[in-house]
Amino acid sequence: MITLYDMPASGNSYKVRLAAAHLGVPLKRVTMSARDGSTRQAAFLAKNPIGKLPTVELEDGRFLAESNAIMLYLAEGGPLVPADRYERAKVYEWLFFEQYSHEPALAVRRALFIYEERAHLATPERLAQLLEAGNRALDVMEARLVGADWLGGNAFSVADIALYAYTHTAEEGGYDLASFPGVRRWLARVAALPGHIGLMD
Known part of the structure; x- marks a missing residue:
């Protein structure tokens, strides 16, 4: 299962959750905050060097950041990305x-x-x-x-x-x-x- 590091009130994190909901992709959510400094800690920067949410950890252990890039990854080959x-x-x-x-x-x-x-x-x-x-x-x-x-x-x-x-x-x-x-x-x-x-x- 893909793990999503997200901030609930963030629209950028919401994009990923909403895309996953429409695609039927289950997510394991790890709630964090960009306001308390936790995304600037070494443990998180090892996942995403820019220290921002959302970030996902894929099933194979690789990480991906930027909400629109994550959405495109989830939606590849599906109905949310046109074939034309x-x-x-x-x-x-x-x-x-x-x-x-x-x-x-x-x-x-x-x-x-x-x-x-x-x-x-x-x-x-x-x-x-x-x-x-x-x-x-x-x-x-x-x-x-x-x-x-x-x-x-x-x-x-x-x-x-x-x-x-x-x-x-x-x-x-x-x-x-x-x-x-x-x-x-x-x-x-x-x-x-x-x-x-x-x-x-």
Whole structure:
């Protein structure tokens, strides 16, 4: 069985759990925190030199980090990754967008609100910058979802899982999703799928 080192409130860890749930892949969970220094200890750094969660230990003892890379490993050859070369590349496009344009705004702004040790970083200027960047990312998603059910092609994929993780908690970071009806319908569509689990499940 694959062992997942995860932080329950983390959207990046949630992506891996959600993908595994949809794929029917059992995980042995080891709950950790990136907030208490445990991921910076030698024992964990031997598993993942960048000291971040999530990290998985595969059945053969090898380790893999980065949430989107882990999802792609789990989903290889299955229904969450398109077989068509172009459609698969479009899924990857959304995965890169999530890590470069979406997560650095939505996830970071949420963290400033929910983690007390980061409160001192929540200056008005920083919050405004993150709000603007996050709304730009949501605009990109809205442009796609106003006329499509899913992000990366015509079927639910790892692209939807990657973007769902921090979009569905966007309001915890002060984002107003009322202006994004396509995004809101998509969020409900994802949550209604068989096999769906919540962030804290």
